[in-house]
Amino acid sequence: MESYETRQLIEEAMNELAQQTGIFGTNNEETHQEICSSAKEILKTTDKIIKSYIRVSTERDGILRIPAYRVQHNNISGFYKGGIRYSEYVNEEEVENLAILMTLKNSLYRLPFGGAKGGVHINPRAFSEKELNQISRKYVQRFARDLGPNHDIPAPDLGTNERTMDWMVGEYKTIHPGKSYHGSFTGKSIENGGALGRREATGIGTFLSYTRLIDTWLNQEHKEQPKRLNQWETLQNLYNHSDQQISVAIQGFGNVGSIIALQAYQYTKRKHPVIAISDRATTLYHPNGLNIERLIEYTEVHHDLPNSSEQLKTLGIEAEILPAKAVLTIETDVLFLAAVEDQIIKDNMEDVSAKILVEGANAPISLEADQYFERQGKIVIPDILANAGGVIVSYLEWKQSLTTERYSKEDIHREMSEQMIPTLSNVYNHYFSTNEDTLRFTCFTVSLRRLTDLLYRHGKLY
Numbered sequence: 276m277e278s279y280e281t282r283q284l285i286e287e288a289m290n291e292l293a294q295q296t297g298i299f300g301t302n303n304e305e306t307h308q309e310i311c312s313s314a315k316e317i318l319k320t321t322d323k324i325i326k327s328y329i330r331v332s333t334e335r336d337g338i339l340r341i342p343a344y345r346v347q348h349n350n351i352s353g354f355y356k357g358g359i360r361y362s363e364y365v366n367e368e369e370v371e372n373l374a375i376l377m378t379l380k381n382s383l384y385r386l387p388f389g390g391a392k393g394g395v396h397i398n399p400r401a402f403s404e405k406e407l408n409q410i411s412r413k414y415v416q417r418f419a420r421d422l423g424p425n426h427d428i429p430a431p432d433l434g435t436n437e438r439t440m441d442w443m444v445g446e447y448k449t450i451h452p453g454k455s456y457h458g459s460f461t462g463k464s465i466e467n468g469g470a471l472g473r474r475e476a477t478g479i480g481t482f483l484s485y486t487r488l489i490d491t492w493l494n495q496e497h498k499e500q501p502k503r504l505n506q507w508e509t510l511q512n513l514y515n516h517s518d519q520q521i522s523v524a525i526q527g528f529g530n531v532g533s534i535i536a537l538q539a540y541q542y543t544k545r546k547h548p549v550i551a552i553s554d555r556a557t558t559l560y561h562p563n564g565l566n567i568e569r570l571i572e573y574t575e576v577h578h579d580l581p582n583s584s585e586q587l588k589t590l591g592i593e594a595e596i597l598p599a600k601a602v603l604t605i606e607t608d609v610l611f612l613a614a615v616e617d618q619i620i621k622d623n624m625e626d627v628s629a630k631i632l633v634e635g636a637n638a639p640i641s642l643e644a645d646q647y648f649e650r651q652g653k654i655v656i657p658d659i660l661a662n663a664g665g666v667i668v669s670y671l672e673w674k675q676s677l678t679t680e681r682y683s684k685e686d687i688h689r690e691m692s693e694q695m696i697p698t699l700s701n702v703y704n705h706y707f708s709t710n711e712d713t714l715r716f717t718c719f720t721v722s723l724r725r726l727t728d729l730l731y732r733h734g735k736l737y
């Protein structure tokens with residue numbers, strides 16, 4: 276989903292809120308319309324876009340000037356918060372879109388954060404450790420005035436990790452001697468104040484967003500006849516499969532995708548064979564399911580998935596090797612997208628067989644494809660609902676930095692689930708009891724309603 280599509284959906288969701296009178300503490304129709312139209316304009320625009328060039332001396336290409344961005348979309352619900360990605364596809368529009376999605380995600384989960392995002396236009400694999408260290412430190416130098424534990428708090432994203440955050444905190448501390456710095460970045464190493472279990476959080480949370488839909492919610496929570504009969508039927512058909520199994524395919528086998536795969540592989544309530552996984556180069560497929568534990572052990576050492584029959588044989592894994600994109604259209608019940616943006620668009624949406632699609636990555640499905648799936652009776656669990664586990668744990672890490680207490684890994688994952696479940700239940704309940712557009716639209720209206728309320732209460736809408 277691209278930034279103009281995100282804005283289009285904000286526009287439509289705000290128009291929907293404009294029709295629901297009495298929700299912002301006023302029964303005056305004129306005031307209500309003013310609140311909605313003023314909030315719409317604020318939330319469709321971005322507070323601040325900063326672009327800079329990082330100058331770095333490299334062994335291979337000499338001196339490079341690399342574009343770098345920090346985008347702060349909105350902070351009405353708290354300090355700006357959002358990851359920094361290193362990727363050769365980074366551009367201003369992409370970073371801005373991801374910043375808007377962060378505002379919406381943090382508001383949906385009622386976290387005390389607004390939305391921001393950062394990016395550096397490099398392929399991190401093409402740089403040495405020393406060069407990456409220089410780039411990371413210079414990023415902080417360039418944006419130092421706009422960052423800080425009580426202003427804008429970055430975290431890792433695609434192509435960055437705890438090592439990057441440790442370097443960045445180190446540089447932040449050097450630039451601001453004597454100032455508080457522990458909460459200036461999240462996703463740091465444990466030794467440097469990071470939260471236990473942060474790396475697994477997004478994958479665990481994404482799988483939870485799916486199990487709450489299919490399992491707990493379907494069986495126990497919904498008492499009334501739902502309005503979405505097609506989607507309801509899809510869930511029931513999956514649940515009543517004659518072989519008592521729900522097949523899963525996953526695009527991306529990094530921090531998020533590998534943990535989703537492990538969650539599915541180890542899920543005990545209902546068998547979820549992981550029949551296909553992919554990374555940027557390869558899809559591995561076996562109709563009876565892949566041995567995920569062994570594949571994780573392999574990628575921990577080799578980074579990429581095995582992609583030759585010799586490698587698979589040595590590992591003792593039976594699988595067919597297919598092109599990377601094959602994972603998207605393989606015959607499966609559920610498809611988790613945990614790689615990059617814009618993976619399912621108009622050109623390939625009709626070839627997707629999965630009945631439930633879950634966005635572990637940000638913006639992998641276009642708006643048009645999302646609406647097409649809705650008409651098909653499929654269910655798309657959108658990014659801002661599904662992949663919030665990471666930012667919830669970032670919040671716990673930030674909170675931990677303010678005290679001397681340390682959360683255990685169990686505490687972290689329990690708190691994360693406890694924060695996610697009420698929102699998941701609320702959104703699913705709302706979705707199945709109305710006939711509004713898509714599940715993404717439901718998430719947008721819930722999130723925007725809170726943001727509008729805060730803007731109004733803070734006196735920003737006059």
Ligand code: NAD
Pocket residue numbers: 431432433434477526527528529530531532553554555556599613614615616635636637662663665666
């Ligand atoms: P990662 O770098 O650990 O893994 C990315 C995976 O995607 C790898 O297997 C890689 O080979 C694959 N990939 C990369 N480019 C691809 C392409 N063009 N086509 C197909 N596969 C490709 O990253 P991650 O931390 O697992 O994040 C994955 C996605 O989830 C990103 O979009 C990120 O923004 C989003 N996300 C991550 C977190 C988090 O906590 N890590 C939180 C929220 C959202």
